[in-house]
Amino acid sequence: MLPHKSKTRFIDLLLKEEIISKDNLDEAMERQWEKRGTIEENLIQLGYLGETEIVKTLVRILGFSLFDFEETIEVGMLDLISRNTAKRYSLVPVKSDKRYIVVVMANPFDKDAISTVEQETGLKVIPIVADKSEIDKNITRLYS
Numbered sequence: 001m002l003p004h005k006s007k008t009r010f011i012d013l014l015l016k017e018e019i020i021s022k023d024n025l026d027e028a029m030e031r032q033w034e035k036r037g038t039i040e041e042n043l044i045q046l047g048y049l050g051e052t053e054i055v056k057t058l059v060r061i062l063g064f065s066l067f068d069f070e071e072t073i074e075v076g077m078l079d080l081i082s083r084n085t086a087k088r089y090s091l092v093p094v095k096s097d098k099r100y101i102v103v104v105m106a107n108p109f110d111k112d113a114i115s116t117v118e119q120e121t122g123l124k125v126i127p128i129v130a131d132k133s134e135i136d137k138n139i140t141r142l143y144s
Contacts, residue, residue, distance in 0.1 A: 010109070011039060013061060014049070024048040051106075051131040058108065058129045065128040067094065067104040069138050080121045083143040089113035090135045092142065093121075100124050106132035 014020045020043060028042040035042065043049035058064045077093040080101065086092060090106040091113060101123040105113060108127035117125050 010057075013057065014053075017057065017061065019053055019057060020048050051133060055129050055131055064108055067128045067130045069130070069134060073142070078142055080123075081117055082120065083139070085113075085116055085120060086139045086143060087136075089116065090132050090139070091117070092135055092138055093117075094128075096121070096123055100126050102126045102128060104128050104130050104135060106130070106135050 011020075011025065015022065015025065024043060024046070025039070028039050028046055028048065031042045031046065032039060035045075037045070040049065040054060044051065055066065059066045071094070073092070074095040077095065080096065081091070081093045081103075089110060089112070092104045093101055094104055095102045101117065101121050103114075103117055103125050105127045106129070107113065108129055114125045114127065117123075
């Protein structure tokens with residue numbers, strides 16, 4: 001979910017805010033060796049962390065904006081980013097102007113996703129966040 005350097009800071013933040021414990025993290029890291037996946041995915045699968053806690057932390061502490069899929073997505077946005085890119089990175093474009101594109105992302109630190117969107121659109125990405133499951137559900141709905 002999160003690139004290594006940002007992931008380390010984000011995990012430290014989860015520990016500092018006592019959203020997870022050191023024991024939870026240790027168990028998730030041990031499970032990661034066995035089952036693969038990211039630390040966040042393993043924390044979720046072990047029941048120590050939910051998508052909602054991740055998003056709330058990104059919004060409350062790091063200042064990202066939260067997107068509600070009841071809001072309007074500007075006409076033509078889905079033509080700017082391919083369905084494959086949207087699915088690969090769990091993101092949805094919601095509005096743009098001549099220089100910027102606002103993209104709902106599960107992982108606003110994903111440099112590969114941001115770079116890909118900037119290459120596809122020629123616009124600078126402004127990330128906002130939502131639950132990954134909500135994004136994935138809406139990718140299926142919007143790109144059908």
